[in-house]
Amino acid sequence: MSRTLKWILAANLIVLAILAFVYPHLMVGPGKLIPGHAKLESDCFACHAAFTGAESQRCVSCHKPEEIGKLTTTGLPVQNPLTSTPFHQKLISSDCIACHSDHAGVKRFRPTGQFNHRLLEKATRDECQGCHKSPKDSLHQQITGNCSQCHSQDKWTPATFDHAKYFELDRDHNVKCATCHVRDDYSRYTCYGCHEHSQQKIRREHIEEGIRDFDNCVECHKNADEHDIRMPGREREGKRKHGRKQDDD
Amino acid sequence: MTNNLWRNHILPFTLLVGLLGVATLVGDYLLHRFNLVWIGRYLGIPGTLLIIGSLIYSLRKRKMITSGNMKSWLSMHEVGTWLGSLMVLLHAGIHFNAILPWLATVAMGVNVISGMVGKLLLGRSREHVLGQRDHYQLRGMSKEDIERAVFWDAVTLDAMTKWRKVHIPIFIVFAVLALGHIISIFLFWGWV
Numbered sequence: 288m289s290r291t292l293k294w295i296l297a298a299n300l301i302v303l304a305i306l307a308f309v310y311p312h313l314m315v316g317p318g319k320l321i322p323g324h325a326k327l328e329s330d331c332f333a334c335h336a337a338f339t340g341a342e343s344q345r346c347v348s349c350h351k352p353e354e355i356g357k358l359t360t361t362g363l364p365v366q367n368p369l370t371s372t373p374f375h376q377k378l379i380s381s382d383c384i385a386c387h388s389d390h391a392g393v394k395r396f397r398p399t400g401q402f403n404h405r406l407l408e409k410a411t412r413d414e415c416q417g418c419h420k421s422p423k424d425s426l427h428q429q430i431t432g433n434c435s436q437c438h439s440q441d442k443w444t445p446a447t448f449d450h451a452k453y454f455e456l457d458r459d460h461n462v463k464c465a466t467c468h469v470r471d472d473y474s475r476y477t478c479y480g481c482h483e484h485s486q487q488k489i490r491r492e493h494i495e496e497g498i499r500d501f502d503n504c505v506e507c508h509k510n511a512d513e514h515d516i517r518m519p520g521r522e523r524e525g526k527r528k529h530g531r532k533q534d535d536d
Numbered sequence: 537m538t539n540n541l542w543r544n545h546i547l548p549f550t551l552l553v554g555l556l557g558v559a560t561l562v563g564d565y566l567l568h569r570f571n572l573v574w575i576g577r578y579l580g581i582p583g584t585l586l587i588i589g590s591l592i593y594s595l596r597k598r599k600m601i602t603s604g605n606m607k608s609w610l611s612m613h614e615v616g617t618w619l620g621s622l623m624v625l626l627h628a629g630i631h632f633n634a635i636l637p638w639l640a641t642v643a644m645g646v647n648v649i650s651g652m653v654g655k656l657l658l659g660r661s662r663e664h665v666l667g668q669r670d671h672y673q674l675r676g677m678s679k680e681d682i683e684r685a686v687f688w689d690a691v692t693l694d695a696m697t698k699w700r701k702v703h704i705p706i707f708i709v710f711a712v713l714a715l716g717h718i719i720s721i722f723l724f725w726g727w728v
Contacts (some may be wrong), residue, residue, distance in 0.1 A: 340724065
């Protein structure tokens with residue numbers, strides 16, 4: 288390598304090193320910061336500690352946990368809060384990085400909109416309605432609290448509601464909720480939402496067996512097996528046809 | 537330029553460079569498709585280690601180390617740098633975040649291409665031009681006619697010789713820029 292080439296190389300690399308210190312956000316920063324942090328763009332150590340990354344202590348020096356969701360970092364009331372109830376005051380520790388990140392290039396790798404509920408104090412964690420609004424459908428409107436009997440704290444769906452307790456959703460009944468629960472009304476259902484069960488046919492079959500009270504299908508039928516009938520107030524009838532014991536068949 | 541030079545030398549070179557580009561695009565697509573982008577994020581580490589490991593050939597060539605077969609070290613150098621570069625290219629992805637790592641990526645690309653020029657083109661092309669000269673000489677052509685016949689091959693060879701000379705200086709640029717990127721990551725990234 289010629290001496291001139293060596294000098295050119297060295298000069299270029301020195302210029303790049305200087306640029307890295309003068310414009311760190313352009314030279315080494317992994318993408319833009321969020322607009323609220325734009326002023327910190329060239330001050331990497333406002334958020335980062337050397338060799339250990341972004342530090343929660345540095346976040347809380349501006350974002351005081353007792354004020355998050357209530358006041359801005361300048362002390363003004365928050366105009367459009369992201370959550371209906373401030374909850375940062377109920378966190379078990381100030382681990383900001385567990386949920387928040389910055390820099391466009393880093394945010395790409397982080398799941399957004401996910402919050403680990405285990406970071407909340409136990410009492411707050413169990414009070415879902417403190418932060419979440421109940422869905423508008425009639426089923427949820429009847430329920431107050433105790434969401435965890437059906438929903439987990441990781442995901443709203445799938446809910447762990449045990450539908451089989453009321454009616455087994457087998458392959459013949461693998462349909463949209465609205466087929467049976469019309470207009471999102473989960474307090475009611477109809478078995479006449481499909482072609483298989485017509486009111487006329489069901490009526491005829493039950494009258495033949497001497498059954499006149501057949502409005503509430505799931506009272507006796509817990510699955511698609513027409514022989515598996517469970518009469519209320521009696522032990523399981525076993526495999527039998529309506530009203531008639533298997534022995535009679 | 538004769539067809540032979542194109543078919544026997546330039547085409548394999550183009551295919552190998554093209555394969556690197558296609559493998560990068562396909563790999564990047566698959567990582568995104570299967571939501572495995574985080575793997576690309578860490579591929580920079582094994583990629584860099586492979587490139588560093590393949591430098592043993594350069595040390596052996598300059599007699600800084602004496603053990604091992606030159607040919608084996610060269611093969612390891614070629615495979616290691618190609619694979620290492622692929623990993624670094626996947627690590628870089630198609631996301632433009634900071635200037636320094638991208639300059640390092642460009643320098644690495646130039647370095648890989650100049651290395652391939654050395655491997656696939658230069659030696660064989662030199663042999664090809666000399667062979668052509670001998671061939672025309674045996675046919676009794678005058679010196680001027682021979683020079684005219686091999687003119688474009690000679691020009692190509694000359695350009696490739698210059699390109700080959702870029703390999704070491706551009707590697708130094710790549711090494712310094714990559715080091716800057718690695719230092720900045722260690723300085724600002726939270727590993728724990």
